[in-house]
Amino acid sequence: MKETVTVAPKSCKRDAEMVVEGMSDAADRRKLTAGCRRKTVPVASSPGGQSRIALTVLSAAVVACAVTTVDLEHAAAVCQHWLSTMFQSADDQQCALKLSDFFEDVLRPPIDCSYCQGLDAIEKVFNLSVENFEKHYAYTGRPVVVVDDSNTKRSVNFGFRLFKNLSDSKLLTPCQFFPYKTEFNSLEEALDMDNERAMMTPGYEPWYIGWSNCERKSINRLKEHITLPSFLPKLSDRKQTLWIFMGTPGHGAPMHIDKVAFPSWQTQISGYKKWTLRTPAECFFKCKRMFEVFMEPGSTIVLDTNIWYHETQTIGQDISITVGAEYD
Numbered sequence: 221m222k223e224t225v226t227v228a229p230k231s232c233k234r235d236a237e238m239v240v241e242g243m244s245d246a247a248d249r250r251k252l253t254a255g256c257r258r259k260t261v262p263v264a265s266s267p268g269g270q271s272r273i274a275l276t277v278l279s280a281a282v283v284a285c286a287v288t289t290v291d292l293e294h295a296a297a298v299c300q301h302w303l304s305t306m307f308q309s310a311d312d313q314q315c316a317l318k319l320s321d322f323f324e325d326v327l328r329p330p331i332d333c334s335y336c337q338g339l340d341a342i343e344k345v346f347n348l349s350v351e352n353f354e355k356h357y358a359y360t361g362r363p364v365v366v367v368d369d370s371n372t373k374r375s376v377n378f379g380f381r382l383f384k385n386l387s388d389s390k391l392l393t394p395c396q397f398f399p400y401k402t403e404f405n406s407l408e409e410a411l412d413m414d415n416e417r418a419m420m421t422p423g424y425e426p427w428y429i430g431w432s433n434c435e436r437k438s439i440n441r442l443k444e445h446i447t448l449p450s451f452l453p454k455l456s457d458r459k460q461t462l463w464i465f466m467g468t469p470g471h472g473a474p475m476h477i478d479k480v481a482f483p484s485w486q487t488q489i490s491g492y493k494k495w496t497l498r499t500p501a502e503c504f505f506k507c508k509r510m511f512e513v514f515m516e517p518g519s520t521i522v523l524d525t526n527i528w529y530h531e532t533q534t535i536g537q538d539i540s541i542t543v544g545a546e547y548d
Contacts (some may be wrong), residue, residue, distance in 0.1 A: 335361030426466025
């Protein structure tokens, strides 16, 4: 499974919701905005006869970089320069330039597995208080799903048509856009899809997109139609980015891991979604490897996406819309 990423000009070069067969990249998303997710990229095969050479060079580069440096950013830069000089064609160089991001993920420091040891299932909690959230879940690395949050409300108008109207009025300006497997190059282009496709008329072409809202004006407009989870600490709403993911059944974000500043929460506004969580490889023999979580409207998942690999899939018959952000 290969995917390509198209990132808006104001991209902070991050997220996590693009991946190819478990490979993910990592750049410092904190350089531009406070809530950008990582992107991951595919490693394209060279059309020439250098595929075997590429594999050999790749293996050597991984070992060399791991042995000679402990600075991951420097390692990525060194590997990028070395590989780009080894491949001469445009296709080969494109592959080489993308490999450096993969190296950073491969060479990341091992994760302490204590956060997942003894965890057999993702806990679901009803009407979680701020005090209990901070004490038992907020900073432990253990995911939790909060259901029946009495404070979670949304306007019936919170959906595709609202986003379309705000975009047309220049009141919805994303700082980053994720097309996933669609053909869209921007949020504006995605929200301009024909009504039949947007409303899932029989025969429609499936779609799934995500974007971050970084401008305070856009975020305030969106907050007129939703409320944030009531269990979040009062000061945690200082983050300047609000994420929205939306798409049709059968589609979502492939397995990936993020590199962001803080843990995240994501509320299921409408539709249904399945999350699959996976522990990192170094924890396979200490923790349960895979977990599944099913989200319904009004439920919120809290997850440190820096230490949990995760993928999502829209299930059921309706369009899934989720809203999320980071907290500290």
